[in-house]
Amino acid sequence: MFVRTALLVLKKDVAIELRSYEILSTTLFFAVACVAIFSFAFVKEGQAAEDAAAGILWIAIAFSGTLALGRTFERERYGETLKALLLAPAPRPAIYLGKLLGIVALMFATEVLLVPMVAFLFNAALFGRPLLMTLLLLLGTTGYAAVGTLFAAMLVRARTRDVLLPILLYPITIPVIIAGVRGTSALLEPTPDEALVVLWISLLAFFDVVFVTLSLWTFEPLMTE
């Protein structure tokens, strides 16, 4: 029942997104624009500053993630469908999990295009260790989206949600961003320090567990008026 509900919510979100590609295309375009702006700041005489690629990648992920989160729940608010979802006789944490999976899928789809672009533009060896890189991205995105989904869902009722989402989300998720950036830049070294990367990955996994548990725990009372 629990998993089925979560998967149904995910299926609904994917179906809506596949009709229009609205969030995916706008998020992706925003991420590309972010990369462009940051490259102007960090590229000197045709050479990117050391470690810039890892930072730019994660900044683009975080910023475009906020956009995706905001839009996803704006759509729910507009159709008053979030209320309908919450009224459904289904466990609320399952609804949260479904929304979370949808956001992670969306952000990961953006990353699938964003990572090759950063690798190409900054001549960064992001594909040297594909497994480690995928783990970093997946765990980092999950941790970021876990907090993001909870906050975006509870901000649906607030008037100033567009401003408040980044204000609340960034300070809380910065540990995830730190681990993501440092892990990625360890991968980009001429000889990647795999032990260090694994340390950051396990740290990310730890953050994910903490954030997802806290979110599942607080979702129900937060969404009850």
Add this chain to the structure above:
Amino acid sequence: MKALFVPLVVVAAAMFVYAPIAIANAPYESTMLLVQKVFYFHFPAWIAVTAGLVTCGVASAVYLFKGSARADRIGAASAELVVIFALFGIVSGSLWARKAWGVWWQWDARLTMAFLLELIFCGYLLVRKFGGPGAEKLAAAMGIFGAATAPFVYKSVDWWRTVHPKTSVMTSLTSTPGGTIMWGVVWFCAGAFLLLYVALLIARMRLQDLRAQIDQLYLAAED
């Protein structure tokens, strides 16, 4: 609570009057000498922050699950005090860093996390102020997440190798002659800061109680 306020303020004031004397009389730490005296107020400030964090986290959780308005007020008052004491801790730490490391700020793990903590609780206050109706619940979620990240602030030193003198000052305090006196002064100051924290908490809670009463009266007058 109200009855406790005056005695608390008196005791805290007396302790703060005596603290400079105790600090001046404490022996010098072997490597940092005079600069190390910042520690006597720096460390207690972070103890007060810790107390505020735990209170805010627990109060937020109680408010969220039990809906008690009192817990909400405790949480809000604690968050304000966390912002104040953390600011004091960051400023005093910055002064110490200028003398000990030669820079005002270092992007060391613990400093970064302290900075984040300050941001999180400023966020808490912003949400409460501008979140509109139901903002208390949003703030409570922020309080729970903020308190949950606090252990990372403490553990971060062990995870990342840093320049922060956690181990060095603590162990050298114990090993230098007169170390027990120095620790005594540190804990005396920590006690003073904690009393100040409780006194301020009571004062802020009283203010919020009065605000809630005024709102009630306005509502009653409108009917």
